[in-house]
Amino acid sequence: MYRPVSPVAAYQGRFAPSPSGALHLGSLLTAVGSFLHARHHNGCWRVRIEDLDRPRVLAGASAAILNTLEYFGMQWDGEVLYQSQRLTYYAEVLEQLRQQHYIYPCVCTRQQLAGKIYNGRCRTGIPESNQAQAWRLQVVGEIQFEDEIQGKFSQDLSRELGDFILKRRDGIFAYQLAVVVDDALQGMTHIVRGADLLDNTPRQIYLQQLLNYPTPHYAHLPLLLDEHGRKLSKQNHAAPIATPRPQNLLWQVLKLLGQNPPEDLLEASLSEFWAYSILHWNVQNIPRQLSVSVCQLPLV
Ligand SMILES: [Zn+2]
Known part of the structure; x- marks a missing residue:
């Protein structure tokens, strides 16, 4: 058409x-x-x-x-x-972020993650183990943007959200990374x-x-x-x-x-x-x- x-x-x-x-x-x-x-x-x-x-x-x-x-x-x-x-593209980008030290492995279980905002528990390293691990992105600062319909929007990533997951413990790449x-x-x-x-x-x-x-x-x-x-x-x-x-x-x-x-x-x-x-x-x-x-x- x-x-x-x-x-x-x-x-x-x-x-x-x-x-x-x-x-x-x-x-x-x-x-x-x-x-x-x-x-x-x-x-x-x-x-x-x-x-x-x-x-x-x-x-x-x-x-x-x-x-x-x-x-x-x-x-x-x-x-x-x-x-x-x-998946190979996502793996490549994740590896790039790892080499740049923007991400770190996290072994926290759902039970350990009380509350919505991640407290950065694994940021300084995790105990030696063969537990399944997720990969988290370390966040700092506030992001602002102008949405064409909704107008100005801002979010303080560290205060309102915390370090977020790019690859889950089950091996699935997170939506945020793929998108x-x-x-x-x-x-x-x-x-x-x-x-x-x-x-x-x-x-x-x-x-x-x-x-x-x-x-x-x-x-x-x-x-x-x-x-x-x-x-x-x-x-x-x-x-x-x-x-x-x-x-x-x-x-x-x-x-x-x-x-x-x-x-x-x-x-x-x-x-x-x-x-x-x-x-x-x-x-x-x-x-x-x-x-x-x-x-x-x-x-x-
Ligand atoms: Zn953790």
Whole structure:
């Protein structure tokens, strides 16, 4: 439907779902927001499947997610990237950080980690043992950034968060490491994603700085909450999307994103629908808040 954009496009964006279940209304909203933002800027829009957390991967979910995107007319550029096939990159970067003494092994068990903020117990070394170890990144200072939707955001990493894990005790690379490595290697310039990741961003910027990677532009979309005020998620068993006419649901998603689509867009074909919404996409109209509720959905 869309002319493939050259891989050297000035704008590189992505949608990066984890295949722990089918796409639901909340993840559709995120996909639509990142797709429209990219296409409005004549940019590349790629799909990356974040399937590192093997125990949480659901068989068939990746294919189902990709099918749903296609059904809704959101065609991505290039090959889909699977993080599970990129372990050598993550291992290389982790080794680089180890050689630079930015990370250290940690043998703390969940029981020893009372509270949310890691107290730096293993920072000065761990006893000789063959216990499984995680790798933690030593943090210092405060990170600030300007989010295109949410505005200024800052976090004091050492005080509010503590040293965080880049590789888990079970050998799985942490999301924070993989996302930073992939965004850099894929040349991402714009990260448009859900506001649940807003407070992960300072960690990612900190890592980018240590690795001398450029920091992309961030825009965090409001998260969709169900009628009880809970995040729509696979854990809450949010229903997979089923609709005989994708335009109707997309129209509602546009409404939630503050885009004010005209009523007659409901009668448009899917490609007319996208042509209109790409042209009229206005990030200024997105509610500058962390969440919106399904209760605000207009019924069509
Ligand atoms: Zn420890």
